[in-house]
Amino acid sequence: MNSSDLAFFLAAARHGGIGRAAAALNTVQSNVTARIRALEAEIGEALFTRHSRGVRLTPAGERLMPYALRVGQLLAEAREAVRDDGTDPSGALRIGSLETTAALRLPSILAAFARACPRVDLHVETGTSEALIGKVLDGDLAAAFVVGPVAHAALVAEPMVEEELVLVTAPWQGPPRWLSPSPDATPAAEQAKLIVFRTGCSYRRRFEALIATAGVVEVRHLEFGTLDGIIGCVAAGVGISLLPRAVVEPARAAGRIATHALPAGSARAVTVLVRRRDAHVPAGLVRLTDCARSAMSPASRDAA
Structure with missing residues (x-):
């Protein structure tokens, strides 16, 4: 097993076909087929199943995939390390x-x-x-x-x-009652949707944990992929969010949104x-x- 054979294997797996792999590698299909067959013969396992639209990995191929990726990454890192003398980054x-x-x-x-x-x-x-x-x-x-x-x-x-996190609402909304017992607290903010980034966002996890700790059970989410989208919807009163103070300060200074301090244990990231x-x-x-x-x-x- 050598790195060249693994490169042919990776190309076929990534592109889902021998012809597409050959085009990506700037070679002919017969060369790709021969290299993969040689690799399969050496390993003693079929790595692909053929179908009308191309190829797909067998269970053995799926097990080989992470190792082939790592070998490719190590070789790329080795080339980079040898060329990188630290004097003129490029x-x-x-x-x-x-x-x-x-x-x-x-x-x-x-x-x-x-x-x-x-x-x-x-x-x-x-x-x-x-x-x-x-x-x-x-x-x-x-x-x-x-x-x-x-x-x-x-x-x-x-x-x-270190960022200070704040609750962000529309300018006419006070903090929700689960955050503040003050007279300014509003049921509207409490019932608002949580405007958040996609699943996997750390700020979203902190927001959800804060809500759960406050005992709020029924929560609705509105997901966005951009910061501007979140701030725009909060400003329009669609929902509330949790973001770093420094990020939303320009919108607060412009009167588009309001910010509310969080409990000390939840306010730092x-x-x-x-x-x-x-x-x-x-x-x-x-x-x-x-x-x-x-x-x-x-x-x-x-x-x-």
């Missing part, structure tokens, strides 16, 4: 970020990084903490900004910034930068981390 760097962090914190970080590493092609993918952590573990992302704490033996998590412990850390990621530390330091936040 090439592609893929990172992930929460939507809120991308909106609030990343612009200044990326501006500093672009000045420091003009030859690096940076790709930023937004998503939930759960999804981004999975992509870092799979090797699809070099690192990601997510909500901590993150306790995983395969990951290094460096705290970057730490953004961490996670990366794989066993992976090579490219010079570009080292520089990006330095830029993030500088931009997210207490002194930088106070100056802003």
